[in-house]
Amino acid sequence: MxxxxxxxxxxxxxxxxxxxxxxxxxxxxxxxxxxxxxxxxxxxxxxxxxxxxxxxxxxxxxxxxGPMRQIVQRYPLQGLDEDRPWARDFAPHFSLPAHVREMMQHAFTELLNNAIDHSEGTQVAISLRQTNNHAQLLVSDDGRGLFDKIREGFDIEDPAAAMLELSKGKLTSSPQRHTGRGLFFTSRLADVFDLHANSHAFQHREWRESHWVQGKAMRQSGSAVYLAIALDTSRTLEQVMRSASLDGESYGFERTTLPLRLLTGEHVALESRSQARRVAARLGQFKQAELDFSGVERIGQGFADELFRVFARDQQQVELQIRNASRNVAAMIAAVQAS
Missing domain, CATH: 1.10.10.10 (Winged helix-like DNA-binding domain superfamily/Winged helix DNA-binding domain)
Structure with a gap:
């Protein structure tokens, strides 16, 4: 054979x-x-x-x-309800720990709903695999692609800037029907999370200090999301859904983390006020914003002044927390705060 x-x-x-x-x-x-x-x-x-x-x-x-299992299905998006494929075609065939099954059902239905409501495509393909160590989900559609959708809806041309907005959470093109929580919390359920769309890719790794980084693109059109959850994880759906609240006990979406490395590159540093305004966009929706400087060696005076003096003065209800700042970054922030 x-x-x-x-x-x-x-x-x-x-x-x-x-x-x-x-x-x-x-x-x-x-x-x-x-x-x-x-x-x-x-x-x-x-x-x-x-x-x-x-x-x-x-x-x-x-x-x-056996312990290795897989179901692969393809569906037309027109008229599809995201709960039925899970209940009918997938869940009965897998033997997952109860808390992993809860997280996987949440991820499955959220990603499928995104394809139904936002992709503007006609078909979606879903693969769920169980191995000895992980549950692995892949949801891919033939639509216009996530970053093209964000470009049109929010006038954000740069996919890295679009990914920064997605990483904040509360970003949705349909505020009457959605809260922008889906992708934010789904990525935090997984140990491995890969997002591919419009010739760009971004990766989230639970164990990595700087959670979101650019990856190798594998998709020119449509969107594809792959995630893996360890079967022995101690993470639970309840913990993740409460993790964005200030007290860690409620379901409020009050705090967010920004991986600022997304806006940098080999020839691009965090230098300008316009970059700082891009970072600060929509932060007024949160009570606390954690600014993660992992992988950022230096920042410019204009960037620091706009974010840590001007924004901090105008939006005093938002607590800015600095994380993983290098010596140079910390010194520049201290200098503009002192002024």
């Missing part, structure tokens, strides 16, 4: 074995369009790799899904 056939089989064997726990080889032969002998070899390979578990006598084997 060709390796490509084995790879293809992993996308449908999880659902097939639940329908055919006995007579699985015959079902595989019909599904793969191959001989019964080849189907038996494929079943053996899938069992050896952990996609299937075998029990019962040799002449009447019984099969069930």
């Amino acid at each position: 060709a390796r490509t056939d084995l790879a293809s089989a992993t996308t449908w064997i999880t659902s097939l074995v639940q329908r055919h726990p006995s007579g699985l080889a015959q079902a595989v032969a019909a599904r793969a369009g191959c001989s019964l002998a080849k189907a038996r070899r494929l079943v053996h390979q899938l069992t050896e790799l952990g996609w299937l578990k075998r029990s019962g006598p040799l002449n009447r084997p019984q099969f069930e899904a």
Whole structure:
């Protein structure tokens, strides 16, 4: 059996074995369009790799899904309700710890709803895979792409600046129907979160000091989001949903973190007042803003003055917290604050 056939089989064997726990080889032969002998070899390979578990006598084997599982589905977006694919096509086929299942359902429905309400596409493809260590979700649509949507709705041309706005939270093109919480909290549920759209990519890693960084783009049109949650994580949906409140106990969205490294590059430093105004945009919606200077070696006097003197004076209800500032950055901030 060709390796490509084995790879293809992993996308449908999880659902097939639940329908055919006995007579699985015959079902595989019909599904793969191959001989019964080849189907038996494929079943053996899938069992050896952990996609299937075998029990019962040799002449009447019984099969069930193994620790490795995957469901792949494609849906037309028109008229699609995000809760039904999860309940009908995905959740019954996986064996996840209860708190991971809650987080994955939240991520699944939020990302699918984004595709339905915002992508302006026609199709969405969803893949959910369970391994020995992780639950992995991929949601991709054929729409116009997230950064193109933000460019039109908010006049933000630079995808890195758009990602900075997304990282703040509360950004939505439909404020009557959405609060801008979805992508913000979904990214914080995951250990690994990758966003691809319009030839740009950004990555969020839970363990990394500077959470959002630019990645290698894999998508020119539409949007694709990949996330992975460790099965042994101690993180819970409740903890994440409460994490943006000041007291950590309520569901208020009162604090945010800005990864300022997003606005820098090999030839671009945080120098100007216009950059500072871009950082400060919409911060009046929060009570506390954590400014993360990871990877930023220096800032200009104009940038620092606009953000830490002018904005701080005009928006005194917003507490600015400085995080991971280098010696040079801290000195410049102290200088403008002293003036």
